[in-house]
Amino acid sequence: MSAVVSEIDRFNRLSATWWDRRGPMRPLHVINRLRLAYLLELIESRLARRGRPVHGLRVLDIGCGAGLLCEPLARFGAAVTGIDAAEKNIAAARAHAIGEGLRIDYRAGAPAAALRSDERFDLVLLLEVVEHVDDVEAFVAGAARHVAPGGLLVASTIDRTWKSFALAIVGAEFVFRVLPRGTHQWRRFVRPAELEAATQRAGLRSIDRRGMRYLPVLHRASWVRDTSVNYLAAFARPQQGHGSADLGGDEPSGPSNEAVR
Ligand SMILES: C[S@@+](CC[C@H](N)C(=O)[O-])C[C@H]1O[C@@H](n2cnc3c(N)ncnc32)[C@H](O)[C@@H]1O
Secondary structure, eight states, rough: OOOOHHHHHHHHHHHGGTTOOSTTHHHHHHHHHHHHHHHHHHIIIIIIITOOSSSTOOOEEEOOOTTTTTHHHHHHHOEEEEESSSSHHHHHHHHHHHHHHHOOEEESHHHHHHHHHTTEEEEEESSSSOOOOOOEEEHHHHHTTTTTEEEEEEEEEESSSHHHHHIIIIIIISSOOOOTTSSOGGOOOOOHHHHHHHHHHTTEEEEEEEEEEEEEEEEEEEESSSSEEEEEEEOOBBBBBTTTSSOOOOOOSSSSSHHOO
């Protein structure tokens, strides 16, 4: 329902380029190191101490592309399901995983079509996808439904600010050309408060948010305090019957910035 046909067509056309580290997906490869470190810290600090380490963790990556995050998580032993509305991305993901000797449950389709309504995961990922859908609220609600009690949802996206227009669209697509033109539409960028409201309505609690900076000339990424361009946000579903005290933390903060730098 939230899928935008033109977006899915565009990603289908890019399907052969996903694993080219110097191609149009280069920024995703560059930020992957930070994203993975963040997820591992979050798993360690929020899930592992309640008996759910990475090994065997049920992970759902919605809008997984060709599996840039699915693969490293599977390598760490997680049971990964990756879904994407662009069928050619899933074909590319499957082919690449086979070449790497990895078992990942890849499915083509939007979440409502690709998932059974009763499927639950310890960690649900929405990485660089909410800025490509029509109805963020419905999309987030659909994803949140699959977060198990005590589980987490992590989203990464771009804030809708003048700064993101200057850097993520003018800078990235027209000046430095690190992304193909038309990759992003500013009006689809998602304000942190919108993401928080959508997750809250879906029964999740915000536990962390942090900014990420991408330097186009150097092709380097780092954590920053500023969340007005790229940012990641983590949300937790309370354990059934225990309330927020059982979210795995004594305080509403995620992994330390220092640990994942
Ligand atoms: C920018 S890519 C991000 C890929 C991956 N999450 C990553 O960060 O490496 C966005 C992906 O979301 C997928 N997508 C867009 N709308 C979707 C929808 N409604 N349901 C599922 N996947 C969608 C696209 O096909 C594309 O592969």
